[in-house]
Amino acid sequence: MIGGRYVVLGELGRGGMGVVWRAEDRVIGRQVAVKELRLPDGLSDEEHRRFRDRLLREARTAGRLNHPGIVTVHDVVTDEGVDHIVMELIEADTLTDVVSRGGPLDERSATEVARQVLAALRRAHAGGVVHRDVKPSNVMLGHDGRATLTDFGIAHAADDPRLTTTGLLVGSPGYMAPERLEGAPAAPAADLWALGATLYYAVEGTGPFNRETTPQTIYAVMNDDPPPPRATGPLAAVIAGLLIRNPAARLTAEQAEVMLTRPADGSGATTAHVPARTNPGAPFGVAGASQKTRTAPIVVAAVVALLAGLGLGAWGGATLLGGGSGGGTTTTEAAVRTFSYGPGGQIPQFDFSYPTCLTAQLVAGRMVTSDASTSCTGPHDLEIFEVLTPFDSGTKVPYPPADDLTRYGQAACSLIFDSARVTGDKSALTLTVLVPSQQTFDDATVNSSNGSRSVLCVLGRTDGAQLTGTRVADS
Known part of the structure; x- marks a missing residue:
């Protein structure tokens, strides 16, 4: 009793x-x-x-x-x-038990587990509770398909410096976020890292950072990139997005949930509308809006379509977003602007759809014509460092919602800007995204040279001074 x-x-x-x-x-x-x-x-x-x-x-x-x-x-x-x-009392097995007994979950089952646990974490975080010990043994899988997260509040109660000095490590090292191992206070982003590691376990049968000893495991969490999971499509993109070492760039629960909720199209990408993490009051996708603490939003279309084009796959994007290889400052510290271009757009004429350098300024209402082209080796104002084409001109598709197209462009261009593709110190650079207007998009067909469906990534100096030499690696 x-x-x-x-x-x-x-x-x-x-x-x-x-x-x-x-x-x-x-x-x-x-x-x-x-x-x-x-x-x-x-x-x-x-x-x-x-x-x-x-x-x-x-x-x-x-x-x-x-x-x-x-x-x-x-x-x-x-x-x-x-x-x-x-x-x-939940009459269910833990995810650990299920995988140990029957092997990794199939992608559909793992996706459903991800959806349910994400919803639970969103509710907890909205209520001011951080779990702090999300791991496979704390996820219960019922025979009725219900997934539940247990042990809320226990890890939080135990996470006290007066207790950790006795040798009690709160949480499982293989599922703890890097910032937690460095001593940062627990936050929702740390729970989401742990969920990413848990989902990796669900589809692989082993944790992404499992090693023989605790010190080796901690080192792996801090430094090693795990092999890509066997999952594909949205689930793989979500796992990659949750296992981003920089918590500011990591997927939010809301973003991940939307990515998993919207069905993928035939190409494996979706056009999910993912809320961006912006400063309060900073309009997203409005020309001239500065977002100096903006974090790179993730959209499945950006992760799947863009990275497939770069030959990286969804998992490669996690490394790029981590910011570890690019050096310098990322777009979290850079001013970001977005303009629509072409007839009916904010820039009514823009004559470029390929990487080049320009002597021109991007201002709403001002045209950028072909005579603005210049060599990247000499002084120039702007450099188009990437051209993205999420929609083939040979495919008849309606103009996507402007907000979705803007978010795609912001996510994709930020991904490349933050990577090693753009070299040197980025603290003085500004990133501008150009998306086609509806008329420009609709006019782009196989048999017509008019129109464009390209999203253009453009860099320049924040202070308006000119650049000398390209900032694109291996160009």
Whole structure:
């Protein structure tokens, strides 16, 4: 009997934080799961008191998270000096058990798990709760298809510097975000990294950073890029986007959820509308809007179509977005503008659809004609460093929503700008994205030289001074 109310019926499992019991609530008459929490030896009475106070506070917070993807916390009791958390009893196996017994999940099943856990994390984060220990053994998979995330509040309660000094590492190193291993406070982005590693485990049968020892595992999290998972399409792009080491560039839960919700088209890309992470009040995709702390948004079309064209695949984009190979400043610190070009656009005439350098300024209402072309070896104002064509002119497609096209251009151009494709110090550079107007897009056909469906990535100096020499690698 625990707390004079819960009759222990048997053991459900055990781990580093204690034992989980199957019990019956004698007051209500239902079966529950009771987690008996054990702290490492050597804690002082004050440390134990602080842990318990934090546990109660976090358990109460977690108990208010009413969501089908979150295991409900019913009660917290102390029996003979030992703290217990009473939770909803889920008749399900953990993701660890399912994969260990039957092998990796197929892509469809893994995608459904991803959707449900993402929804649970969104609800938790909206409620002010960060899980801090998302991993396969904390994801429960029911026979009815329900995926639930358990142990909310427990890791948060244990994550206290006074406890970690005793040798207790809160969380599983192979699933902890790099910034957490560096000592940064827990944030929703860290949960999303852990989910990315968990989904990788789901489709591969092993964690992306599993190594023989804890130091080797931590080193791998901080430095090694895992092999690409066998997953394809949106799921692969989401895993890659969640395993971006820079938390500012990492996918948000909302972005990842939208990517997985929208069906892919025949090319393997989608046109999902993904909300961008921008400064409050900074309009996205409006000419002249400066977004100095903008983070690179991710759109499946950008990840799949762009990276396929670069020969990198979806996984290569994670490395590029991590910013590790490009050097210098990324677009999170660069001013970004977007203009539409062609008849009916903000730049009514733009005569270039190929990489080149220009002596011209991009200003709404001003034309950029063919005589603006100049050699990249001499002084110039602008350099078109990438031309993207998400829609073949031989394919009859309607003009996409302007906001979606803008987001695609921002994501794709940012991806390349932040990579080693653009060389040198980027702190003084500005990134401008040019997208076709509807008339320009519609006029682009196989039998016509008019019109264009290209998205152009253009760089220049933030201060308006001229550039000398190309900033594109291997050009």
